[in-house]
Amino acid sequence: MGVTVDVAYKSLNKFTEILCGDSVEILKTADSDILILADGMGSGVKANILSTLTSKILGTMFLNGATLDECVATIVETLPVCQVRGVAYSTFSILQVFHSGDAYLVEFDNPGCIFIRDGKLMEIPRSIREIDGKKINEFRFRVKKGDALVLMSDGTIHAGVGQLLNFGWLWEDIADYAVKEYGKTVSAIRLATAICHACDELYMFRPGDDTTVACMRIIDSKPVHLMTGPASNADDDERMVADFVGDPNARTIVCGGTSSTIVSRVLKKPLDVSMDYVDPEIPPIAFMEGIDLVTEGVLTLNRVLQLLRRYVKKESVAEDFFEELDKPNGGSMVAKMIIEDCTEIHMFVGKAINSAYQNPGLPFDLGIRQNLVEQLKNTLEEMGKPVTVTYY
């Protein structure tokens, strides 16, 4: 059935800590997507090491086909023992969703996974099994398009304990909030950020514990095609445009003045260039029938790269990031489509050198398209989006 997922997470560090004691691993195998959340005991460096070890061991072993029992045994033997508490301890949740629609959930001591389907909370039955003296919930089920699954560390249910709320934010109340936000948000990152932000408010912006929310939404595959730069040999223009618009399921973005002029010529569709300078640093966008987004090239792509980098560095992703992403300038619009509405991206890159850009009088080096494309590709891969680049 070809299940695709949109997966993202957001963490808050315990107040005054530089490192987060929760770790998240997002992995892809040939036939599945895996999301792992581990919460190390304590906070700061120690917790960070424990959770990193746990999530990395689980991820690496799972990727190589180890069973859950082997994974747990390895973790128990590997984790360093805490001097204060005399135990080695990190909680974890593992969610694996296969492209076939089968899902596998393992939970050890984390708050339960929130499972939302058709705007309603679904119950995940408990099926406890004991491995090495640890009670582990292991459960297999089916997912379908539109489902959302939320993993979290206990920083969420402890939010506001003893301050704004007597007993913290109860799981049921978080689940209700998640269901409400599920209806309002389109992407995994917005849902994760919304829940995390609510926790932050309950903590009065001084989190008493590391808090992490990781979301997976089951969606249709959403390929995006992005074309930038004219082909180095003008005879290849038509072939390049034909490849670019060749997939009727893919959304299309053209980044580049000359490139969009070429697309307009080849497709015989007029190009309507806006004069609305919504952002003084980035030229306005344009409109063309059949193309989802048309923007200027290098300056816009440079802004896109900055936004994607901010996204990859999770700590700066908060409400103000989404405000930036929702702005109607070319850079934000491209970044938003890539972050929130794209499961894989194919870039069609022309290698022609624009002689006008070889002008030392310009305040910005415009001759950096291929370099930008390389950096974009690396950043997209860090985001976990498969990227293909074709040069012309």
Next chain:
Amino acid sequence: MKVTICIGSACHLKGSREIIKEMQDLVSARGLKDKVDLNGAFCSGNCVKEGVCVTVDGTLFSLKPEECTEFFEKEIVGRL
């Protein structure tokens, strides 16, 4: 009269935004909205010139932001 101002990368860096703003102000201050049709355009392939590419009824000019008022009087109002 159709006036097209390039907003491609190179022209943008040379001041398209200032020129568009000033042209729009001049057009409305003179009450010429019915006569002068301002448009944006992507690269017309003439970016090697010193200024921003501006076409007035098909004739290409290269314009720097500081020359805008003078240009407007001469090439736009002067041709109406």
